[in-house]
Amino acid sequence: MKKHQVLIVDDEQLVLNAIKRTLRNENYTTHTAQSGDEGLTLLEGYNVQLVISDYSMPGMNGHDFLKKVKKDYPDILTIMLTGHTEIEIAVSAINEAGVYKFILKPWEDADLKITIKRALESLELIKERDSLAKQVKDKNIILQNLEEEYPGITKVERDEDGYIILNDK
Amino acid sequence: METIAIRYCFKFEDDTQEIFNLELDANNLEIVGNAPAILPQWTNLDFHQCPHCPLNTNTHPNCPLCVNLANVVRRFDSVLSYDQVQLDVITEERCVSQQTTAQRGISSMLGLVIATCGCPHTIYFKPMARFHLPLSTEEETIYRAASMYMLAQYFLEKKGKTVDIELKGLRQIYINIHLVNSTIVSRLRVASKTDSSINSIIMLDMFAKAMPYVIEEHLDEIRYLFAPYLLSADTG
Numbered sequence: 001m002k003k004h005q006v007l008i009v010d011d012e013q014l015v016l017n018a019i020k021r022t023l024r025n026e027n028y029t030t031h032t033a034q035s036g037d038e039g040l041t042l043l044e045g046y047n048v049q050l051v052i053s054d055y056s057m058p059g060m061n062g063h064d065f066l067k068k069v070k071k072d073y074p075d076i077l078t079i080m081l082t083g084h085t086e087i088e089i090a091v092s093a094i095n096e097a098g099v100y101k102f103i104l105k106p107w108e109d110a111d112l113k114i115t116i117k118r119a120l121e122s123l124e125l126i127k128e129r130d131s132l133a134k135q136v137k138d139k140n141i142i143l144q145n146l147e148e149e150y151p152g153i154t155k156v157e158r159d160e161d162g163y164i165i166l167n168d169k
Numbered sequence: 170m171e172t173i174a175i176r177y178c179f180k181f182e183d184d185t186q187e188i189f190n191l192e193l194d195a196n197n198l199e200i201v202g203n204a205p206a207i208l209p210q211w212t213n214l215d216f217h218q219c220p221h222c223p224l225n226t227n228t229h230p231n232c233p234l235c236v237n238l239a240n241v242v243r244r245f246d247s248v249l250s251y252d253q254v255q256l257d258v259i260t261e262e263r264c265v266s267q268q269t270t271a272q273r274g275i276s277s278m279l280g281l282v283i284a285t286c287g288c289p290h291t292i293y294f295k296p297m298a299r300f301h302l303p304l305s306t307e308e309e310t311i312y313r314a315a316s317m318y319m320l321a322q323y324f325l326e327k328k329g330k331t332v333d334i335e336l337k338g339l340r341q342i343y344i345n346i347h348l349v350n351s352t353i354v355s356r357l358r359v360a361s362k363t364d365s366s367i368n369s370i371i372m373l374d375m376f377a378k379a380m381p382y383v384i385e386e387h388l389d390e391i392r393y394l395f396a397p398y399l400l401s402a403d404t405g
Binding site: 011012014015017018021022024056057058083084105106108109 | 249250251272307347350351354358364367368370371372374375376378379382
């Protein structure tokens with residue numbers, strides 16, 4: 001299975017250490033940054049699938065950072081860590097920054113691990129869905145082209161060798 | 170009563186300051202005179218009581234830890250966790266000064282307060298409180314906690330008791346502390362307007378979370394410090 005890359009952003013090194021320890025035995029590559037700006041720089045250099053960011057940081061706060069991540073990297077899923085429980089922060093993070101999940105500090109390690117696992121699984125499902133949708137779209141285009149070239153086709157099937165048989169009776 | 174005095178002085182960028190003159194009873198290492206005259210409701214023992222709390226409301230109407238946090242929370246209620254502070258910690262032996270964040274400074278002080286407040290889950294940290302190390306790092310805390318616990322085993326062994334050199338007991342102490350921290354944060358979410366007190370407890374919790382992992386990995390993170398001992402054991 002592909003090794004996912006996770007970026008963790010928090011202004012406190014202790015928090016970064018704690019999350020890294022929690023994920024030490026998981027099949028992820030972890031990157032850490034102590035500010036939103038540093039996080040954005042790291043995103044330019046690594047193919048990150050998931051970003052976990054603190055909310056309360058000096059300079060660019062977690063909300064603004066994740067909003068920027070969503071804008072520049074729409075395929076990346078984001079999780080916000082916070083000691084706050086204000087509903088306004090949660091609503092705005094979900095609506096404006098597209099945050100996948102909130103985790104309250106101090107977190108339970110088992111909860112954090114399962115949240116990350118589910119986030120990455122959902123990312124894989126989204127990719128699979130998009131890939132299947134593309135396949136269907138491509139096939140429809142082929143069929144449309146065939147219909148244009150051979151109007152009146154009533155049946156398209158493959159023979160034993162995989163060749164397309166057009167039945168235009 | 171003989172006391173041990175520790176002064177925490179926070180100077181903020183707007184030139185305001187908060188000074189805490191903490192005193193520990195020299196005999197039992199419990200903090201004295203730190204409770205406010207009127208206790209807020211969130212200090213009631215049965216308000217978000219820790220699930221593993223052995224106290225009851227008949228003997229302890231208030232949580233001893235929260236009672237000792239009340240003043241700190243109130244006085245830092247307009248401070249943001251990442252605000253810069255000049256912190257001076259003055260004891261009889263020395264003065265430690267550092268430019269740091271509010272949450273690190275408050276966290277350091279709360280570590281001392283929590284260890285000496287009389288909570289049955291935090292009393293094990295009293296020896297560390299006696300030799301309080303302000304603004305200690307993660308590695309310093311790992312070293313100090315493990316050393317303290319091993320010294321406790323020495324005294325237990327001298328009393329003919331079973332000793333625990335695998336540090337299983339220390340791991341359990343920290344698991345219990347994590348539970349205390351989580352519950353205290355639930356209380357503070359009700360009590361506090363800004364995030365400084367909450368994040369200071371969260372900082373302490375990062376130490377509590379670290380220790381079980383470090384112990385599971387046989388203290389590998391500080392093994393290098395003991396190279397002279399290990400080397401002489403190998404060659405001897």
